Structures are given as C-alpha cells and as structure tokens.
C-alpha cells in the first residue's frame with residue numbers, strides 16, 4: 001500500500017498558549033471542522049461528531065492524545081500536544097523537537113501575558129516557525145491592535161497581520177482577509193456555522209488598505225523579483241503573496257497574525273488554511289541529524305520514504321484500551337507491523353506489534369507508516385522517551401542522550417498499603433516516561449526517594465502522583481543531593497577482632513584510599529598476592545566498602561570519585577568469615593575517609609534568566625546574594641538574558657522571588673552543570689543539618 005498523502009502535504013504542528021488563552025477550545029474546534037470535512041472510512045454525520053463533543057465536554061476531558069491526526073484541504077495534519085507546564089523537563093524539549101511549526105494562541109483581551117512571553121521565548125529558542133491566532137475577539141475588552149503591538153513591545157516579535165477583525169466584543173462578526181481583500185462573515189455562532197465571502201464594509205475600507213500594504217511590503221522583502229515588480233507598481237497576486245508569507249514563516253522573518261473566537265466558532269477555518277498555507281512540511285524542515293550507530297560519525301536522515309527507517313519516541317502514555325503506548329515520529333523510511341527494529345539508544349531489538357493512528361474520536365489500526373507520520377505503538381518492551389527506533393541494518397541514533405544528574409531529592413511516604421501499591425506502579429511508569437526522573441530506596445530509613453533535576457521538576461511529578469494516580473502520601477521537603485569526596489591519599493590498617501567465647505571473628509585489612517579522577521566514581525581493586533586475604537572473603541570486603549560509599553562520613557551523602565585498593569591483610573583459620581571482613585572493611589574505609597580529608601560537594605546549576613531590561617539590576621543583585629557567579633549578559637529580542645552559575649541549595653523558591661520583583665515577566669531555566677566543593681562555612685551548616 002502506498003502513503004495517503006505526499007510528505008509535502010503533511011503538517012506536524014503544535015498549539016502553544018498560556019493557560020486559559022483557549023488552547024483546548026481551539027484544538028476542539030479544529031478537530032470538529034477537520035472531522036466534518038473528512039470521512040474516516042466510517043460515516044459519522046455532523047450530529048454524531050457533535051454528540052461526541054458534548055460528551056467530552058460534559059465529562060470535562062478533552063484532547064488527551066499526545067498527537068491527533070486530522071485532514072484539511074487534502075493535507076494530513078498531526079496536532080502535537082505541547083505540555084502546559086513550561087519548565088525545563090526533557091518532555092517539553094522532546095515535544096518541541098518533533099513539531100515543525102506552531103500556532104501561538106493569544107487571549108484577545110489579555111494580549112501578551114507573562115506566560116505567553118515564556119511560551120514565545122521558548123519557541124524562539126527552539127526556532128519554531130509560527131503563526132499567531134488572537135482568540136477571544138468576542139470578549140469584552142478584546143483589542144486586536146493592542147495584541148499586535150504587544151507582540152512588538154513585549155517579545156520583540158515581528159507581527160504582520162493577515163486579517164483584521166470586523167467588529168469587536170459582542171459585535172465581532174468576522175474578519176477581513178488581507179490577501180484576498182474580502183470580508184469573511186460567519187452566519188451566527190453555532191458550532192459548524194458556515195461563512196460567506198463579502199465585500200469589505202465601507203467603514204473598514206481604509207484600514208484594510210493600510211494593513212494590506214504593510215503585509216505586501218513585508219512580504220516582497222522575501223523575494224527579489226517580487227520586490228522589483230512591486231517597486232514598478234505591480235502588487236503580487238494572491239498565490240504569490242501566500243508563497244512569500246510561507247517563506248517568511250520558514251525563515252522566521254515575521255509572524256503572521258490571524259484572529260477569531262474559537263468559542264463562538266469564528267475564524268477556525270481560515271486558521272486551518274493558514275496552517276496548510278504557511279507552516280512547514282517535514283520536507284521544508286529538512287534532514288535530521290543523527291549519529292551512525294556503528295561508526296559513531298555524524299550522519300543525517302532525509303524526510304523521505306527512500307531513506308533508511310528511523311523514528312524518535314517522544315511521549316509514553318497509558319491508554320485505557322491497549323495499555324502503554326509510545327508516540328513516535330517517523331523521520332525517514334517506512335515501517336510495517338511485524339517488522340523488527342532496533343532501539344539504537346539502548347541497543348535492544350523490538351518488534352512492531354500494533355500501530356495506531358489517533359484521531360479525534362476514534363483510533364485506527366494501521367499496518368504501515370511512512371516518513372512524516374506520527375504513530376502510536378502498543379506493546380513495545382523497553383522504549384523510553386527520547387529513544388530512537390530504526391532499521392537494524394542501517395542504524396542511527398537521532399539524539400545523543402545526555403541526562404543531567406538528578407540533583408534534588410524528596411522523600412515520599414504512602415499513607416496506606418493501597419497507596420504503597422499504587423505508588424510503585426505509578427513510579428515505574430513515570431520513570432519510563434522521563435529518563436531524568438529517578439527513584440531509589442533509602443537503605444537506612446527504607447523511605448522511597450524521588451530524584452529529579454530541580455524543584456519544579458519534582459513538584460510536577462508529585463502533582464501527577466496525587467492527581468492522576470490518586471496516591472495519598474506524605475511528601476518531605478526537597479533536599480539537595482550533596483556528595484562527599486576525598487582530598488588526599490590515606491592508608492589504613494584495621495583489625496576487627498572478637499575472640500572471647502563462642503565462635504570468634506577475625507579480619508585484618510590494609511587499604512589505600514585515594515582520590516579518583518572526577519567522574520570515575522568508586523573503584524575497588526584487590527592487590528592481594530599470596531593469599532593474605534583468601535579469595536572467598538573479597539566479596540565481604542567489597543560489601544563493606546559499598547555500604548560506606550553509599551553513605552559517607554561527613555553527613556551521610558554518597559561518596560564519589562574514590563579509589564580503594566586492598567593491599568594486605570590477615571585471616572584466622574577458624575574465626576575469619578566474609579562477615580568479619582565486611583565489618584573490618586567498613587570501619588577501615590570510614591577511618592580512611594576521615595584521614596583523607598573528606599569534603600562536601602554541592603551541585604552547581606547553570607541558570608539562564610530572561611528578563612525585561614528594567615529588572616536586570618534586581619536580577620543580578622539577587623543572584624549575587626545567592627552565591628551566584630554571573631557569567632555573562634546578552635540580548636534576545638528585547639529581553640536581557642543573564643547567565644550565571646548558582647549553587648542549587650540557594651535556588652529554592654527562586655521562581656516566586658523572580659516573579660515577585662519582575663511583576664511576573666521574568667522567567668528562568670536551570671540545569672545541572674557540575675559539582676563543586678562546598679565553602680567551609682556553608683559545609684558546617686550542612687553537616688549540622690544532616691549529620
């Protein structure tokens with residue numbers, strides 16, 4: 001079987017918005033209008049679709065799929081859900097990575113809100129081509145032109161209007177299409193209302209001409225021939241104009257602006273036209289970079305069925321019908337059910353069992369899929385977010401996986417046995433979805449410890465545990481994942497002896513303990529020759545050492561980058577045992593760590609603050625007071641970007657403080673950079689707190 005649409009007719013896009021701007025409503029309307037225009041092999045008339053929408057609305061759930069496939073003007077659209085939380089988790093980056101373009105929804109009344117700034121700047125950072133939809137034009141106080149000006153003032157965007165509104169608030173009836181120079185007026189506000197093309201109302205004629213010329217002048221910049229013709233007095237025709245706007249979007253030269261009211265069913269069809277006309281196809285976005293699995297050399301995959309098969313897993317979800325499903329974007333080649341593929345990230349074979357295409361109100365089992373497709377796979381064995389699946393014969397890794405160290409921990413204690421069980425299941429799912437999130441058990445207290453990349457990261461996980469998995473639990477305060485290490489070499493000769501009455505215990509070990517290369521962790525070597533410590537006792541030695549490595553001598557934090565050599569020892573024919581050697585080694589290493597000048601290490605975060613210029617001084621002053629070191633300062637658009645290295649211990653509660661002194665307009669991201677020795681004054685405090 002062949003593909004249903006050429007890849008040039010694919011649009012993989014996301015809808016980005018701040019909370020409450022109308023992302024959900026806009027998505028629902030898009031699915032309604034696209035569903036209405038396309039029969040998916042089964043017939044459902046308008047009313048059936050409407051029923052489905054009412055039901056969904058009553059239940060209060062809407063679009064739950066990570067990617068939904070729909071069709072418009074014989075184009076295949078995949079709407080990729082972009083996470084509501086704009087934070088620094090891996091999932092956000094992955095979902096931005098798999099989309100080729102975005103619709104940025106603004107609230108026509110609120111304009112560019114602080115949260116929109118965040119969303120916008122993130123799209124800038126990932127170079128996402130986008131169009132803007134000014135929603136809620138029916139709302140009291142809606143002001144299209146102020147929103148357009150906001151894009152310039154607040155995020156230094158380059159808005160170019162493709163439409164202007166006809167009427168505002170309750171009188172909002174439609175838009176003027178500045179490419180066609182026609183009025184588009186909807187017949188009422190019911191779901192599915194049709195629209196008519198009319199002449200531009202007389203009172204808006206001048207305004208339409210004014211904005212049309214702004215559009216044309218911006219567009220002809222994209223093409224020398226068009227510019228020349230324009231200078232000679234020939235305006236581009238509608239098709240040329242669309243082509244020029246398309247180029248502008250792909251080059252991020254400007255941001256086309258449309259408007260409407262998703263809620264009142266106005267403006268949705270032209271928005272869909274804009275997605276098709278202006279957002280890039282996979283071909284426009286070009287080849288993806290990867291690493292050849294065998295040679296480890298950089299390579300690429302073209303968005304073509306002819307290239308070797310490759311796809312990236314970007315979201316893992318629980319599905320009530322088929323269990324765990326993995327959403328993947330196919331970058332190159334094609335795949336059939338039953339095929340064997342390689343998970344090149346983990347070097348594991350997988351079989352493609354069931355493949356699904358998620359539509360708005362049904363799911364379709366499919367047998368094959370092609371470059372550009374977004375598919376949901378059921379029944380994979382061990383695939384995690386960010387893994388590459390590919391043709392085993394021509395294997396590629398699409399993304400180098402480098403996970404930042406989890407630098408923050410919290411203890412979680414389920415309230416009942418039932419909660420304990422729910423927690424176990426939920427945690428294994430969350431860890432699969434997000435490889436930067438880890439779970440462990442504290443050896444001493446038996447508590448479950450969650451580890452993540454930052455406070456917000458763990459906050460979100462706890463929220464999911466409580467809301468989605470209904471786990472009732474006590475949550476500890478977040479703690480910094482300190483470490484301990486050694487500063488100099490030490491030698492210890494330790495004898496463990498208990499030989500009074502009954503079976504005795506005897507073991508003597510001589511250890512050399514020295515700093516290891518940074519990042520090498522803990523290494524143990526037995527240099528015993530001639531049986532001073534018999535072989536069968538060596539595992540006992542290792543066990544003893546490991547228990548100390550897990551919980552150091554200063555404040556009980558893991559010990560890193562230490563090398564221990566067993567150079568000599570002694571045993572007793574009757575009284576020695578693995579246990580005796582374990583006890584001796586534990587005591588010996590503890591002594592050695594003291595002698596070797598153990599120090600505390602703390603995670604240092606690379607912090608990027610993006611702020612309007614007015615707050616630069618406050619941001620820098622505050623970072624300094626947090627033991628931060630400012631690395632540099634730059635402009636991005638009209639915002640100032642400040643880079644700093646700050647100890648994680650001093651970043652707690654930062655988000656609130658930053659919001660409060662910037663009226664919510666500054667935001668930040670941070671990620672782990674390295675571990676550094678804690679200054680001695682601070683170390684004393686930490687020890688007092690934890691030891």
Ligand SMILES: Nc1nc2c(ncn2[C@@H]2O[C@H](COP(=O)(O)OP(=O)(O)OP(=O)(O)O)[C@@H](O)[C@H]2O)c(=O)[nH]1
Nearest residue numbers: 019020021022023024025135136139261262263264
């Ligand atoms: N007046 C008006 N209200 C709208 C419009 N679109 C959405 N709303 C309302 O605005 C509120 C938020 O809309 P949603 O679609 O849930 O917004 P969202 O961006 O998905 O919100 P979150 O899911 O919280 O991020 C709802 O009460 C909608 O009914 C619109 O075009 N006009």
